[in-house]
Amino acid sequence: MKKVFATIITIGDELLIGQVIDTNSAWIAQELNKIGVSVKHRIAVGDVYDDIWNALNEESKQADIILITGGLGPTADDITKPLLCDYFGGKMIMHQPTLDYITDLFEKKFKRPMIDRNRKQAEVPDVCTVLKNERGTAPGMLFEKDEKIFIALPGVPHEMKWIMHNEVLNIISQNFKTGFIEHRTLLTAGIGESYLAEMIKDFEEKIQSNIKLAYLPNDGMIRLRLTGFSNDKNKLVETIDTLFSTLKNLVKEYLVVDEDISLEAVIGKLLKERKQTIATAESCTGGYIAHLLTSIPGSSAYYEGSVVSYSYAVKEEVLNVKNITLNTVGAVSEETVCEMVKNVMQLMKTDYAIAVSGIMGPDGGTHEKPVGTAWVAVASKYKIISKKFHFRFDRTRNIQLTATNALNLMRQLIVDNR
């Protein structure tokens, strides 16, 4: 059985001038991977007829499945549909089921008159199979040529995802005999990439050729991922699981979690298992830690809330940080974060709490407390741990790093508290 390759072509000038970040491609790649399809290329081209045409020619030489997103909207810069019609030698026709669906949508859901532009969304090349889109007015389209399949989807993420899940993935599974791809991922913290590589050098050299090891640094932590490809699923799972156990053991000192999940999800799992609760008190991260914790479905089971105390006044009046503390050692200090963490835990009656206070930049730094200084405190009922960090990056990254490090300190305290 040979590998099945896909290529993802994203269309839109906004991708080439950097006005939007392409999140679609990563999502599509993940989904294709799950059904055993390897993505060979991802390419972004502008709303330019010849560039799109050339990309279709080039990419179809290398891949079995060509997935195209974007350019299917109702406005003049959306040229993908007529181009595909030309490319596959068809002519545009009205697709009645789509028209009925759009008409119904305007009558019953949008409750506004349908204009000619909306009607045109139901026109498709007569050489395609229409893929239903229950999330919007632009249907997906499937074309076949020289044993390759071409799938065109709208660029709006939730519409694209709906069509992928409800139409595309089934079609691909039915049309291609794919091998199996397995991933195993673990997350480490507190060790640099070079040291980690040194630590597992012997292991890495002995890995069999159908399995790859990748280092993925992110937010001051490093993920290690094993990826295997094989036609024999059982054997692959056995091999990769054995390797993964060895790897986990080698890095156990720095291991955060042996799944591909986020730190906030790890904390969520720990708290759920223990039936315990958490609160946060955030100054410099401005609600970002709360946001991360509540991005996890079901977080209301363990997350009580946060006081985002951006000003001195809120620190004093809502969080009861002592005026003398703020006026002597200042808001960015061990004393302040320790008061914050104790008080928020009391205020919200939780088992644990996190507090942070720092200077994220670009302004506000002093000689003693330069931009990037952050104090973090984590607390259980029995213990408070505080730590000072100094990050050297821009505002966005300093906020992310403060949040990640605070969450990791919290995770350690929960684990040690068992």
Added chain:
Amino acid sequence: MKKVFATIITIGDELLIGQVIDTNSAWIAQELNKIGVSVKHRIAVGDVYDDIWNALNEESKQADIILITGGLGPTADDITKPLLCDYFGGKMIMHQPTLDYITDLFEKKFKRPMIDRNRKQAEVPDVCTVLKNERGTAPGMLFEKDEKIFIALPGVPHEMKWIMHNEVLNIISQNFKTGFIEHRTLLTAGIGESYLAEMIKDFEEKIQSNIKLAYLPNDGMIRLRLTGFSNDKNKLVETIDTLFSTLKNLVKEYLVVDEDISLEAVIGKLLKERKQTIATAESCTGGYIAHLLTSIPGSSAYYEGSVVSYSYAVKEEVLNVKNITLNTVGAVSEETVCEMVKNVMQLMKTDYAIAVSGIMGPDGGTHEKPVGTAWVAVASKYKIISKKFHFRFDRTRNIQLTATNALNLMRQLIVDNR
């Protein structure tokens, strides 16, 4: 003067299996655009020798500048450097200034011993110009071939950005005579893409050929962007400014802002001008609105803080929402958000406040209050406006849409309050 084209090649298996989202390309594209370079393609390839080699061949046919990121790290999956050495026919040599810099870094900053792997980071092909990296241990590299330039940068975003700003952009400006690119962007809210297109149809048809109009839908709002290219900067600016005035006037009913800035930045500007302050009380968005507002540098001038009241207890005890309100109409209700908004404004002594409460999913929906239901209230000292929304998407998107719509309601209230 002809257009100067660039292509961006990002290298790494993690991009093809969708484990990380590529934010580098968008950033690079923006920076190149500012100096008059158009990005023709963006392509992502895996850590596969032949695929990278082929991408270099293909892309250099189409572009003048080939920018490569990723694969320069110290581990075995980082194959870009030896490959580039082969591609440009060089041999690896030790680059003394880089070695001195890395040695110094380990001695003075990291304060840990340097291992052989770190030392190897200072080896470069003898056919390249080394681009200094003060943010990490992997230097950038510049190669020239057939009047094209090839630039290889590390994939870690803050390292890549540092080298771009301190080395690459100057080199490009010195080596290429670029034309001028100008963008004008405005943001609209409360109107669909088709209607907007209909509204400005006549305008769109009359735009001269060197200027393009793009529609960029995002979070339930639509951005319109005019992009012009010319060798005559003054004339271009004049033309595009005239067009932009006309466009603003055509959409004025739905205009949020006539710059390419975020809604939270708009609110920040308004509050700074008025020397007024704001607080938030968030249930379902879990701190995301606070995070957006505090992501703006200097937001401490107007942002006081937030109570993230995820649980009933915090709503009652910290925000003083009446027990009877919670027990009769529930947390997701007009009454609750109105109490939340009034109380947080009082608690934090601000001029304005935002409060939200909803059910973001995937669980927690009922027949009366299905997943996606969100109540928003915004308040000034004189007025409270509340509104119910019903979003139909996944948790992440429901949170984003709740936040965006709450911020837009707030913006309108501030503007009307003048």
